[in-house]
Amino acid sequence: MDCVIELKNVTYSYPLTTVPAIKDLSVKIEKGKFYGVIGENGSGKTTFCALLRGFAPSFYKGDLSGEVLVEGRSTLEYGPGELASKIGFVFQNPFTQISGVKDTVFEEVAYGLENFGVPVDEIEKRVVEVMKLTDIESLAEKNPFDLSGGQMQRVALASVLVIEPEILVIDEPTSQLDPEGTESVFKIISKLKEKKKTVILVEHKIDLIAEYADEVLVFKDGSLVAAGDKQEILSDMSLLEKGVALPQVAILGNTLKEEGVPLKYIPVTEKQAEEVFSELITGKE
């Protein structure tokens, strides 16, 4: 496997805290895959992201033991700009992402590319494209702070997508989005695979993780408590004990199964649900 990120026995504590936010975590991230990171509130998902991007410990300080390797090199050895061009990072709170130095949404989205010294023509082309993709074209001339919550979240995502980094670490990019917008963000993200991008996405919207992610990482109390095949992990009621909801269709499947309905398997996506249930209804194999 082509491993882009590896954590080796990583334990991390924020300053002045007694309990580590991440405990003895070892995991390998494979190039070109879409990982769904799930887990209850406070389980360490955002801290995990901050470790990947090097913000922990460089920005947050605190104590780190073990190693976080990005393309084989410890994040501690990277210069600040270096990691930024390799890993695109979308903050959990979109309000945090806005630079505050640009007067229009268009300039805001262009800001990262400007910093990387991309030629003006190309910046324009890429910004126009990404704004179309994220459905914010009509906001181009607005001040980034004069936006609704969901609009701001789209701008935050666009300003990172436009950079086309090899690795994207995206912390709950749909928390403020309407259902259509949410679906479209998942479509955009899963398309990045065609370009061999690696995506690490934190989400509570488990139904969409089930539909779009390749693999899932389940956090609880700072530890990785399950990792791997989404079908297996997301269809099992024991996920509830980890504080994570099952996809709606998996709950439906499990409930029917408990009541004696002979299901071929527990669906985790809408499509699977339609297939499994309609087979039962029409009786065809």
Next chain:
Amino acid sequence: MKDLILKDVSFSYPGGFLAVDNINMTIKSGENVAIVGQNGAGKTTTVKMMNGLLRPTSGDVIIGDMNTKDYTTAQVSRVVGYVFQNPDDQIFHSTVESEVRFGPEMAKLSNEEVDSRVEYALKITGMDKFKEENPYNLPLSMRKFVTIAAVIAMDTDVLIFDEPTAGQDLEGNKRLSEILKELHEKGKTVITISHDMEFVASNFERVIVMAKKKVVTMGTPEEVFWNFEALEKAMLKQPYVSRVCRALGANGEIISMDEAVKFLKSRLKRNA
């Protein structure tokens, strides 16, 4: 009775952008309603007018016998509490407890009253165990509960929650449900904005749908979630169970897990 009435209300932001275009709605005293709709529809703008943070450019916002026109923001906010969409816009104290205490203290209540309100608000939101913490050491999802506690401690007749479900886990959503239920039982008017269709389907009596600066429709969750024209206009989706049942021939009503189980079992029996 403190019914909340919006009469021909419009709002333009400074600079002239029209965000809310001539809307009308009535929320009855003691009602528990959700507002849903596409990003940028004008939901936040609308509720900020209900608590006096924004003033309509035209039209009237009436709360019981108060026309908000004739009152200061401070006066209106004593009747209508608002939990910001972004908790970081609201939090400015260095401990959870002092954040929650601030409002009641400013209202010049007796010490006992302040204590009991703060204790209640911290308890119902589950924030009592973090009361000595700096809110900024808590994850965003918990900071949201800190702001909810701060508004509950004000004990207003009307409470507005802007996207409380954003970023919440299973437990967080459950706690929100319980909070809504308890406030409702106490006779409070509660207005919640949410993009979580499952949450909306199972927690509210009435749903107001907004899109493009206007109110598109209002109704029970059963009505709204099977009104495909309205859903499409507002960029909404049916709850997952409704979608699956629809694909298997259901044509209305189903919006909950229990109903979906029942429907599927009946379909199976018919074909047995």
